[in-house]
Amino acid sequence: MKIGVIGAGAWGTALAQVAATRDRDVLIWAREPEVSASINEARVNAAFLPGIRLSSAIRATSDLAALADRDALLLVTPAQFLRSVLAEVPVGARPIILCAKGIEAGTRMLMSEVAAEAAPDAPIAVLSGPTFAHEVAAGLPTAITLACEDEALGRSLADRLARPGFRPYLSTDVIGAEIGGAVKNVLAIACGVVEGAGLGQNARAALISRGFAEMSRFGLARGARVETLAGLSGLGDLVLTCSSTNSRNFSLGKGLGEGRAAADLLADRRTVAEGAFTAPVLAEAARDVGVEMPIVDAVCALLKGDIKVDTLIDALLARPLKNEGL
Ligand SMILES: NC(=O)c1ccc[n+]([C@@H]2O[C@H](COP(=O)([O-])OP(=O)(O)OC[C@H]3O[C@@H](n4cnc5c(N)ncnc54)[C@H](O)[C@@H]3O)[C@@H](O)[C@H]2O)c1
Numbered sequence: 427m428k429i430g431v432i433g434a435g436a437w438g439t440a441l442a443q444v445a446a447t448r449d450r451d452v453l454i455w456a457r458e459p460e461v462s463a464s465i466n467e468a469r470v471n472a473a474f475l476p477g478i479r480l481s482s483a484i485r486a487t488s489d490l491a492a493l494a495d496r497d498a499l500l501l502v503t504p505a506q507f508l509r510s511v512l513a514e515v516p517v518g519a520r521p522i523i524l525c526a527k528g529i530e531a532g533t534r535m536l537m538s539e540v541a542a543e544a545a546p547d548a549p550i551a552v553l554s555g556p557t558f559a560h561e562v563a564a565g566l567p568t569a570i571t572l573a574c575e576d577e578a579l580g581r582s583l584a585d586r587l588a589r590p591g592f593r594p595y596l597s598t599d600v601i602g603a604e605i606g607g608a609v610k611n612v613l614a615i616a617c618g619v620v621e622g623a624g625l626g627q628n629a630r631a632a633l634i635s636r637g638f639a640e641m642s643r644f645g646l647a648r649g650a651r652v653e654t655l656a657g658l659s660g661l662g663d664l665v666l667t668c669s670s671t672n673s674r675n676f677s678l679g680k681g682l683g684e685g686r687a688a689a690d691l692l693a694d695r696r697t698v699a700e701g702a703f704t705a706p707v708l709a710e711a712a713r714d715v716g717v718e719m720p721i722v723d724a725v726c727a728l729l730k731g732d733i734k735v736d737t738l739i740d741a742l743l744a745r746p747l748k749n750e751g752l
């Protein structure tokens with residue numbers, strides 16, 4: 427199975443590196459010609475994954491047509507660009523593995539729903555979990571969920587990607603795997619706010635727990651399974667991303683918590699903080715299914731600049747007491 431990777435940001439590059447540990451022919455599409463050149467000539471992705479020496483088995487191209495000979499495609503562009511990129515790739519009936527974590531603005535669609543429209547003949551899998559790209563590219567031990575409704579295909583894709591240090595766990599719950607990855611990015615912004623505003627470790631733990639309750643309420647309303655939400659792609663990734671400034675989403679939140687404006691923090695960013703795009707569409711999607719997500723609403727308000735951090739925290743803490751259950 428010849429692997430093609432579409433998107434040469436940090437995560438696409440790390441996944442190409444994973445595939446290249448056993449495969450002598452991995453092709454990655456970079457939107458930026460200078461990134462292709464840097465990978466092919468210097469064996470490094472200086473723009474998006476600096477400091478990692480890349481395998482000589484990875485070739486880069488900036489021509490999407492060059493992916494025509496690939497047997498399976500990993501889609502690793504940011505979520506808001508999945509549809510436009512798929513429109514340019516004649517995917518046909520080749521399996522696609524969706525790796526972006528987000529919800530499409532405007533349509534409120536999950537990535538699998540976008541892909542089902544844009545590449546209707548392609549079998550779909552989702553790869554999602556607690557996976558900082560630098561650690562994966564450096565070969566540090568990592569476990570991840572690979573979800574595919576077709577169990578046999580899921581197993582063959584997992585076998586194709588698995589390495590001693592990269593361990594996919596199989597699931598058939600595609601929606602559940604996607605919801606965990608999309609929602610945790612928004613909650614990571616909230617945890618960053620807690621850090622930036624100096625609210626302490628108790629508050630961070632409370633936010634992870636109550637954030638997980640929000641993720642679970644929304645996930646269950648959308649048909650996700652409890653074990654998926656409590657697994658690597660849900661709780662696992664929530665804990666990772668809420669714990670470290672290595673997370674772009676957590677860092678963005680930290681800046682907000684320090685009182686900086688979202689527009690300034692997001693201006694001229696080359697790397698993506700998906701939670702900033704997911705937050706408003708997630709809030710809408712939650713209202714569609716009648717689910718309360720107060721932490722997500724709070725992140726939306728901060729991103730819009732509607733409210734100051736102190737006022738927001740006071741409002742969250744003043745909510746009526748309630749039962750802990752979902
Ligand atoms: N970085 C990680 O550790 C990590 C881990 C797991 C999942 N992810 C997810 O992978 C996805 C990609 O993130 P990343 O970290 O690789 O990106 P990145 O922040 O490293 O790089 C940004 C990417 O966006 C691409 N881009 C910009 N404008 C574009 C356009 N108009 N059309 C298509 N692509 C465009 C750039 O070419 C580049 O590949 C995100 O959904 C992210 O949540 C990231």
Ligand SMILES: O=P(O)(O)OC[C@H](O)CO
Pocket residue numbers: 527555556557558559611614663666667672673674675676698699700
């Ligand atoms: O840097 P972040 O916040 O986009 O997080 C990266 C990955 O999603 C962690 O699993």
